[in-house]
Amino acid sequence: MGVGKIGGEVAFLASVLGLVDELILHDTSVPLLEAQRLDLLHTGLDIEVSTDSRAAESADICLFAAGSPRNPLIKTRADLLSANLPVADAAIRTLSRFDGILITVTNPMDVNNYYLCNKSGIDRHRCIGFGGQLDSARFNLALSERCLSGEGWVFGEHGEHQVPVFGRISEGVLPEMREEILTELRGSSMEVINGKGGTVFGPAYHIIDLIRQILCDSRQTIPCSAVLDGEYGLDRCSLGVPVQIGKEGIRTIEEWPLDGWEQQKFDAAGAFVQGLCQNLDL
Ligand SMILES: NC(=O)c1ccc[n+]([C@@H]2O[C@H](COP(=O)([O-])OP(=O)(O)OC[C@H]3O[C@@H](n4cnc5c(N)ncnc54)[C@H](O)[C@@H]3O)[C@@H](O)[C@H]2O)c1
Numbered sequence: 001m002g003v004g005k006i007g008g009e010v011a012f013l014a015s016v017l018g019l020v021d022e023l024i025l026h027d028t029s030v031p032l033l034e035a036q037r038l039d040l041l042h043t044g045l046d047i048e049v050s051t052d053s054r055a056a057e058s059a060d061i062c063l064f065a066a067g068s069p070r071n072p073l074i075k076t077r078a079d080l081l082s083a084n085l086p087v088a089d090a091a092i093r094t095l096s097r098f099d100g101i102l103i104t105v106t107n108p109m110d111v112n113n114y115y116l117c118n119k120s121g122i123d124r125h126r127c128i129g130f131g132g133q134l135d136s137a138r139f140n141l142a143l144s145e146r147c148l149s150g151e152g153w154v155f156g157e158h159g160e161h162q163v164p165v166f167g168r169i170s171e172g173v174l175p176e177m178r179e180e181i182l183t184e185l186r187g188s189s190m191e192v193i194n195g196k197g198g199t200v201f202g203p204a205y206h207i208i209d210l211i212r213q214i215l216c217d218s219r220q221t222i223p224c225s226a227v228l229d230g231e232y233g234l235d236r237c238s239l240g241v242p243v244q245i246g247k248e249g250i251r252t253i254e255e256w257p258l259d260g261w262e263q264q265k266f267d268a269a270g271a272f273v274q275g276l277c278q279n280l281d282l
């Protein structure tokens, strides 16, 4: 759903990597939809490409990437909420009997994932919010630029309230440097948006990784946004946490210990996203 920069790139990569045998493309821009369909067919790959959105409910995986992206004048992802809620509403109508796995990409991703899950009635374990893998890749880049090694994970909101977790970094990182890295992470996608009009390669690569993990029932733990029901002491929101992925979606939500700095940021992320979710018309 949404075959713009992200949806189009993922459709292309999933096709050339042999992850799909059938694609159903949906977009309100009819000329773009038809162009994407033809461009995919011109690869000559043995894939069915249709634009019949009534068939979407029988899909194994639905990627929700429809709606407005940020431009340099839109400061935060949360500022996209009012523009993109009607788009989520339209998707819910199309997904009324969908029993596959929904991957939410559209920003503000955590709120949209919660909204789509609640309004559609899709089980929360089949609603995966994408963003944590991308934020974690950006975090790992920031760590390596500072010659810090280990595994960087980002939880919390896919937005201003993201929470880099330092517990798996080999050296201790002092609060001042943590704040410096966090500020850098908050601005990292805007550098790309300023230069080329949107982020594409980073998100598309990690969305493909997520799809592959679902299809091969990987049972690996990765950071994704999950609708919480008491985990981390939170409910009524979707938030970035470590989840084990399998063919049925989110197999388990893991509760990792956080240190004081991380817990404070995580609590702030929870309060922020809960605040946005409580104003939704559910
Ligand atoms: N979660 C992440 O990590 C992440 C990464 C990149 C982008 N995003 C978000 O993904 C979304 C899409 O980004 P993009 O760069 O592909 O934008 P884009 O403008 O290139 O594509 C969006 C597409 O959605 C279509 N659309 C709008 N309303 C629709 C509707 N009601 N039904 C169907 N299609 C509709 C538009 O015609 C357009 O083709 C944005 O909200 C962006 O912020 C999230």
Ligand SMILES: O=C(O)C[C@H](O)C(=O)O
Pocket (backbone or CB within 6 Å): 069, 070, 077, 107, 134, 189, 190, 199, 203
């Ligand atoms: O930052 C954005 O608006 C796009 C996306 O959420 C990203 O992180 O690349």
